[in-house]
Amino acid sequence: MTPGGFTPEDWEKIRVVYEPMREKFAKLAASLPAEARPAVRFAAVSTEETDAS
Amino acid sequence: MSAVRTIAQMGADLRAKRVSCVELVDEALGRVDPQWNAFITMTADEAHAEARVLDQELARGIDRGPLHGIPTAHKDLMHTRGIRTTGGSKIFADFIPDADAPVVATLKKAGAVSIGKTNLHEFAYGITSVNPHYGAVRNPRDLTRIAGGSSGGSAAVVAGGALSFATGTDTGGSIRLPAGYCGCVGFKPPYGRISTDGVMPLGYTFDHIGPLAATVADAAISYAAMANVSVAMPEAGSLAGIRVGLPVNFYLENIDVEVGLAVRRAFQTVAALGAQIVEIEVPDIDGLNTAALWMLLCEAASVHRPHFDRLSEYGEDVRGLVNQGRLISGMDYVDGQRLRAVYCEQFRKLFETIDVLFTPVSPIAAPPIGQMTVELNGKPENVRLLSTRFMRAFNLTGLPALSLPCGKTATGLPIGLQIAGRAEDVELVLRVGAAIEAS
Numbered sequence: 001m002t003p004g005g006f007t008p009e010d011w012e013k014i015r016v017v018y019e020p021m022r023e024k025f026a027k028l029a030a031s032l033p034a035e036a037r038p039a040v041r042f043a044a045v046s047t048e049e050t051d052a053s
Numbered sequence: 054m055s056a057v058r059t060i061a062q063m064g065a066d067l068r069a070k071r072v073s074c075v076e077l078v079d080e081a082l083g084r085v086d087p088q089w090n091a092f093i094t095m096t097a098d099e100a101h102a103e104a105r106v107l108d109q110e111l112a113r114g115i116d117r118g119p120l121h122g123i124p125t126a127h128k129d130l131m132h133t134r135g136i137r138t139t140g141g142s143k144i145f146a147d148f149i150p151d152a153d154a155p156v157v158a159t160l161k162k163a164g165a166v167s168i169g170k171t172n173l174h175e176f177a178y179g180i181t182s183v184n185p186h187y188g189a190v191r192n193p194r195d196l197t198r199i200a201g202g203s204s205g206g207s208a209a210v211v212a213g214g215a216l217s218f219a220t221g222t223d224t225g226g227s228i229r230l231p232a233g234y235c236g237c238v239g240f241k242p243p244y245g246r247i248s249t250d251g252v253m254p255l256g257y258t259f260d261h262i263g264p265l266a267a268t269v270a271d272a273a274i275s276y277a278a279m280a281n282v283s284v285a286m287p288e289a290g291s292l293a294g295i296r297v298g299l300p301v302n303f304y305l306e307n308i309d310v311e312v313g314l315a316v317r318r319a320f321q322t323v324a325a326l327g328a329q330i331v332e333i334e335v336p337d338i339d340g341l342n343t344a345a346l347w348m349l350l351c352e353a354a355s356v357h358r359p360h361f362d363r364l365s366e367y368g369e370d371v372r373g374l375v376n377q378g379r380l381i382s383g384m385d386y387v388d389g390q391r392l393r394a395v396y397c398e399q400f401r402k403l404f405e406t407i408d409v410l411f412t413p414v415s416p417i418a419a420p421p422i423g424q425m426t427v428e429l430n431g432k433p434e435n436v437r438l439l440s441t442r443f444m445r446a447f448n449l450t451g452l453p454a455l456s457l458p459c460g461k462t463a464t465g466l467p468i469g470l471q472i473a474g475r476a477e478d479v480e481l482v483l484r485v486g487a488a489i490e491a492s
Contacts, residue, residue, distance in 0.1 A: 002378050003380055004379055005375065006376060010376065013373055014373060014376050014377055014380070017373075017377065018377045018380060020120065020348065021343060021346065024340075024343045025343055025344065025347045025385060025388075025389075026339050026391055028343060028344055028388075029388040029389075029392070032388060032391050033390060033395070036268070036391040036392070036394055036395050037391060038390035038391050038393075038394065039390050039391070039392055039393035039394035039397055040385055
């Protein structure tokens with residue numbers, strides 16, 4: 001049984017790109033500071049701001 | 054291939070009665086080279102009908118503003134009432150929306166006349182615009198090369214000189230990359246400035262709408278109309294007091310030699326105009342790209358969930374990406390959003406020390422159609438990941454980013470410069486771009 005129930009052929013195509021990225025992401029997630037909260041509202045952008053006329 | 058007139062030039066000709074709206078439509082249609090394969094659907098009849106109404110309005114003294122009678126085209130991701138909207142896919146090949154997307158309606162109300170729906174990467178989920186159902190968009194500068202994507206058709210018609218602007222979407226660089234590869238201007242506004250309603254989504258928290266345009270001024274005019282905001286026209290001139298960030302890490306590493314030279318010339322140009330060049334260290338962009346792509350895979354899988362039973366009708370590359378997204382856990386997605394908050398804060402602090410940041414649009418110029426890997430500095434690189442390496446940060450942070458030509462390779466391929474800034478500094482980003490364009 002392959003992850004996601006993919007056929008072995010499909011899974012092989014997915015795996016070669018998915019697995020390295022998954023490992024990379026897992027390292028990033030492990031480095032998260034405990035105080036980090038999800039960006040439900042972007043910190044860098046306020047959509048309330050408008051361009052000066 | 055001759056340069057299209059700017060929006061301002063066409064507007065002046067219209068109001069001086071040297072040309073009519075119908076003639077502008079005919080001119081645009083006549084400039085479209087079928088070899089570009091830039092359109093999925095052309096709407097010449099509808100365009101002529103709209104142009105006739107706009108001519109009558111001008112004759113009666115009704116002037117809708119700078120876009121009155123200006124031809125344009127919409128990426129075929131945007132709902133258009135009564136005109137099929139395929140998303141570049143097979144499964145929506147016959148989909149005819151019953152309403153315009155707000156951005157389409159806004160442009161129509163401003164007087165812009167659409168001549169058709171432009172070709173794109175399937176579902177906007179890729180950077181080549183080599184579409185398995187509607188054929189590859191070809192780069193007007195070199196027909197053997199990709200136009201970039203996913204807004205490849207819009208870039209081709211603008212860079213090819215048929216239109217002064219066209220609409221695009223940008224989830225990981227899909228406006229800026231084709232602009233860079235084809236040699237026109239592309240502007241990704243701050244997140245949320247232009248409504249994504251009625252536009253087929255790819256990644257809900259990464260999707261942006263914006264223009265591809267012949268000049269920075271055309272980008273400013275069309276952006277102002279699309280966002281329904283006032284924007285000061287960007288004028289070239291002194292950049293005294295402007296702090297331009299020169300990244301000492303990541304953005305100028307592992308890039309093609311000619312790209313590096315062209316981008317460094319842009320720094321010299323703005324320095325000569327009085328800008329202060331500030332060397333800065335940018336956040337971990339490689340990690341940021343991984344987090345952004347991980348979340349996008351997940352969001353796109355959610356978007357395509359209703360069609361999981363029809364994935365066999367998708368192109369192989371898009372099907373592969375959707376399938377990858379199906380494997381990502383909710384826990385990973387939440388952690389991705391937590392990482393996003395960290396990166397956004399790092400960029401907020403970065404922009405306390407600079408006003409704009411310069412980077413290449415892409416480490417390379419447009420690769421040949423069908424080439425999946427390129428060799429860069431002796432190492433094979435995946436074209437998709439390489440091409441979007443410098444752009445994804447501004448989808449994750451939602452900050453505005455402009456792409457404009459800054460040089461050419463020895464073989465004549467365009468090289469793009471990316472200028473990013475704070476969310477509230479759209480006008481500054483455009484002004485710096487106009488200064489480089491004029492030099």
